Amino acid sequence: DAKTTQPTSMDCAEGRAANLPCNHSTISGNEYVYWYRQIHSQGPQYIIHGLKNNETNEMASLIITEDRKSSTLILPHATLRDTAVYYCIVRAQSARQLTFGSGTQLTVLP
């Protein structure tokens, strides 16, 4: 699986959009971009995934650049409950396991 690079930490004001970047410059054509988050003392939680098109669900939007070398997870209206570590993971379609990096600690400030 391709390696990902994320900022160590970010802050966001409550009610504003949180934009979390991820670099995956070595991604290959059959690899998907997944986002999970881990709220303190809980297990990781799936957020969204995509291949090359932008994706949106009830939790977030995923914007993938045309060259697929980077992506951005957008939480449109961050709340205090969104404070968590966010993991960007690249995974081949044939793979079953997830390889977690260090993630980004997002802190939503009141």
Place this chain on the structure above:
Amino acid sequence: DAGVIQSPRHEVTEMGQEVTLRCKPISGHDYLFWYRQTMMRGLELLIYFNNNVPIDDSGMPEDRFSAKMPNASFSTLKIQPSEPRDSAVYFCASSALAGVEDTQYFGPGTRLTVL
């Protein structure tokens, strides 16, 4: 659905003792994963099963660790003998085979402390 269930939630034991962690996956899921999380190493995959058969155990640290899945609704991770460096949070996750759509659902974890 109750989600992935893990027990116990917390375990404190002494070095040398046997520890057994338990997991009940989501009904209908045919993949089960065991992960370990520490401050130093983050989240690491230990082993995963498909249809109760171990597929990849390359992440199991050493022979002191063993995992079984006797049926589709139950799995155990055993450490014998336990050591202080085994202290970590152990997560179980399950997913259903559906190509790349197989989202993994994680349990709440078992926090293990080995004294």
